[in-house]
Amino acid sequence: MLANYGYKDGSGEYFIAIDTEKCNGCGACVTACPMGLFEVVADPFDPLAENQIAVVKEEHRKKLKYSCAPCKPTGERPPLPCVMSCQPTAIAHSW
Amino acid sequence: MAEATLTAPKREYWRWKEYNWRDESLDWRQANVISVGIDVGSVSSQAVVLCDGKLFAYSSLRTGSNSPTSAQKALESALQETGLPREKIQYIVATGYGRVNIPFAQKAITEIACHARGANFIYGPSVRTVLDMGGQDCKAIRCDERGKVTNFLMNDKCAAGTGRGMEVMAELLQVPIEEVGSASLSPPEEPPPVSSTCVVFAKSEALGLLRQNWSKEKVLAAFCLAMAHRTVELLSRIGVEKDFAITGGISKNVGIVKRIEAELGIQALKPTIDPQIAGALGAALFAKALYEKEGAGKASSGG
Amino acid sequence: MITAGIDGGARTIKVLILQDGKVLAKSSSVTGFDQEASVAQAFQSALQQAGLEREQLQHTTATGIGRKVLRTASMAQSEVTEMSADAKAAVFLFPSVRTVIDVGAEEGRAIRCEPDGRVKDFAVNEKCAAGAGTFVETMARTLEIQLEEAGALSLKAEKVIPMNAQCAVFAESEVVSLIHSGAAKEEIIRAVHEAMADRISAMARRVGVEREVVLVGGVGRDIGFIQALTGKLEMELLVPEEPEYVGALGAALIAAERASSQGG
Numbered sequence: 001m002l003a004n005y006g007y008k009d010g011s012g013e014y015f016i017a018i019d020t021e022k023c024n025g026c027g028a029c030v031t032a033c034p035m036g037l038f039e040v041v042a043d044p045f046d047p048l049a050e051n052q053i054a055v056v057k058e059e060h061r062k063k064l065k066y067s068c069a070p071c072k073p074t075g076e077r078p079p080l081p082c083v084m085s086c087q088p089t090a091i092a093h094s095w
Numbered sequence: 096m097a098e099a100t101l102t103a104p105k106r107e108y109w110r111w112k113e114y115n116w117r118d119e120s121l122d123w124r125q126a127n128v129i130s131v132g133i134d135v136g137s138v139s140s141q142a143v144v145l146c147d148g149k150l151f152a153y154s155s156l157r158t159g160s161n162s163p164t165s166a167q168k169a170l171e172s173a174l175q176e177t178g179l180p181r182e183k184i185q186y187i188v189a190t191g192y193g194r195v196n197i198p199f200a201q202k203a204i205t206e207i208a209c210h211a212r213g214a215n216f217i218y219g220p221s222v223r224t225v226l227d228m229g230g231q232d233c234k235a236i237r238c239d240e241r242g243k244v245t246n247f248l249m250n251d252k253c254a255a256g257t258g259r260g261m262e263v264m265a266e267l268l269q270v271p272i273e274e275v276g277s278a279s280l281s282p283p284e285e286p287p288p289v290s291s292t293c294v295v296f297a298k299s300e301a302l303g304l305l306r307q308n309w310s311k312e313k314v315l316a317a318f319c320l321a322m323a324h325r326t327v328e329l330l331s332r333i334g335v336e337k338d339f340a341i342t343g344g345i346s347k348n349v350g351i352v353k354r355i356e357a358e359l360g361i362q363a364l365k366p367t368i369d370p371q372i373a374g375a376l377g378a379a380l381f382a383k384a385l386y387e388k389e390g391a392g393k394a395s396s397g398g
Numbered sequence: 399m400i401t402a403g404i405d406g407g408a409r410t411i412k413v414l415i416l417q418d419g420k421v422l423a424k425s426s427s428v429t430g431f432d433q434e435a436s437v438a439q440a441f442q443s444a445l446q447q448a449g450l451e452r453e454q455l456q457h458t459t460a461t462g463i464g465r466k467v468l469r470t471a472s473m474a475q476s477e478v479t480e481m482s483a484d485a486k487a488a489v490f491l492f493p494s495v496r497t498v499i500d501v502g503a504e505e506g507r508a509i510r511c512e513p514d515g516r517v518k519d520f521a522v523n524e525k526c527a528a529g530a531g532t533f534v535e536t537m538a539r540t541l542e543i544q545l546e547e548a549g550a551l552s553l554k555a556e557k558v559i560p561m562n563a564q565c566a567v568f569a570e571s572e573v574v575s576l577i578h579s580g581a582a583k584e585e586i587i588r589a590v591h592e593a594m595a596d597r598i599s600a601m602a603r604r605v606g607v608e609r610e611v612v613l614v615g616g617v618g619r620d621i622g623f624i625q626a627l628t629g630k631l632e633m634e635l636l637v638p639e640e641p642e643y644v645g646a647l648g649a650a651l652i653a654a655e656r657a658s659s660q661g662g
Contacts, residue, residue: 010293044205045244054516057267062252062564066600254567295566394545
């Protein structure tokens with residue numbers, strides 16, 4: 001499953017997509033993100049499955065543009081820590 | 096002033112009618128598994144009762160200030176005149192915005208999962224894309240033939256593209272909300288869409304258009320067109336595959352539905368069961384599956 | 399040399415007349431539906447104050463949203479971006495400034511600038527009311543307080559309550575339910591200021607906040623917002639006396655540069 005967390009408002013689209021087919025629930029993103037955006041929980045979108053997956057915490061879903069701002073300076077942009085930390089390449093940003 | 100604009104009793108434009116329904120041909124005494132799903136939304140709450148996975152009864156009520164009470168009332172309303180006592184219910188799943196606060200539910204499940212599952216029941220296994228436009232959010236879900244979510248997004252950050260955004264515009268133009276859709280289709284030609292996405296800015300833009308002597312209907316057409324376009328853009332993130340269904344309060348607005356269909360070039364499915372109960376129905380289906388999975392001994396109604 | 403700067407904001411149009419680095423006059427008018435009339439009004443009043451005739455202006459530069467329309471309406475010789483105007487004026491007013499935060503009615507901007515007032519980098523919040531002055535204005539209306547009193551009221555708050563909504567429309571409902579739950583007006587307006595400051599400070603950090611930092615734009619008059627932003631950025635902010643005229647001042651300064659490079 002492709003879980004898109006975030007929103008679109010007048011200023012643009014801000015989504016973090018987590019591919020749950022790829023995510024192994026390792027939790028590397030949880031420690032990599034300086035803002036603590038991620039957590040690993042039982043798959044909330046498939047209550048009959050038993051696997052653990054990474055999700056974007058509820059409290060950040062409506063303000064990703066701001067939560068992610070420290071990792072997205074206007075000048076030269078280093079690779080995103082969450083994306084870099086994810087070995088199975090399950091995380092992608094839309095902006 | 097705020098009295099009139101804000102704190103006056105909220106007119107529930109989309110889901111103002113409370114109702115319940117039951118299938119009198121079904122006898123709950125014959126059922127092996129009686130499962131319940133309750134969807135506590137920000138505006139309305141629904142309860143669905145299933146007997147062995149068959150739709151037995153449901154209700155839809157206004158959500159009050161307290162989630163557990165609203166859930167309780169919805170369940171009572173669904174059970175009304177069915178003769179089914181509470182203790183016969185084997186498993187209750189709660190979903191929706193207020194799902195985590197329901198003490199008598201065995202489990203809380205996200206509305207995305209429940210919605211997909213419910214839509215699969217309502218529209219049949221061919222449904223692949225569900226667009227739910229609610230009072231305060233917009234969800235776009237892709238699912239497989241079993242109603243399992245394969246791709247989704249949910250926007251509850253921004254009022255544009257939700258019932259609330261439509262409500263603001265209806266209030267501004269003083270057009271009853273249930274007439275917005277047909278009124279927006281009455282101008283002979285489509286005007287250019289409103290350029291602001293943000294509802295606050297769209298409001299000022301609409302005022303400007305009225306000053307240029309646009310009719311209310313023309314302004315509504317411009318607003319609905321922009322909202323439909325924005326929704327299609329949002330849908331493109333997950334991709335639209337047939338069959339396609341639109342649920343939620345805005346599905347009753349022809350001005351939005353027709354424009355979305357036109358832009359996508361796809362007709363939305365016509366439901367045979369009230370799509371308003373999709374979330375609660377999905378929750379009840381999960382309740383049945385969880386009851387069977389966890390075993391009859393472990394699960395029991397919390398009373 | 400006498401030049402003018404005209405700044406078209408979402409809410410007001412500002413005109414400023416400058417003579418050799420000295421402000422001669424400034425005037426503003428509400429941005430109406432007839433923009434040309436609004437421009438003419440602000441211009442006339444500024445010229446009158448300065449006791450000048452239109453012909454005595456050597457160069458006029460337009461900035462702000464709709465600056466193309468403004469340029470025609472005001473017969474300006476040139477135009478400049480809001481970022482360039484802000485940076486130029488900020489460094490003119492406070493030479494040590496390296497970061498400008500401009501919060502107007504409908505837009506928020508953060509600009510990093512060079513010591514000579516050129517733009518190094520910028521970030522913008524636009525097209526969403528949650529990221530600009532309209533947000534505070536809408537919430538003040540819901541609270542039935544004047545925008546001018548919002549700042550002082552906010553400073554009286556004894557505790558900070560959280561605000562969850564990230565949309566002006568949803569925040570309005572949240573404010574209404576906070577009122578119903580018995581929260582004090584000063585705490586609610588403080589929550590509004592804190593929420594705004596969260597968004598503006600995150601935007602500012604994208605350009606890198608380098609001292610000194612100046613806050614300009616109409617929201618710079620709101621002491622509640624200034625305090626909240628100071629807290630988030632953990633540094634003192636410089637605020638000019640009339641923060642809403644900074645864009646027009648920058649445009650007038652740039653007009654002067656352009657006039658002299660053209661040989662008067």
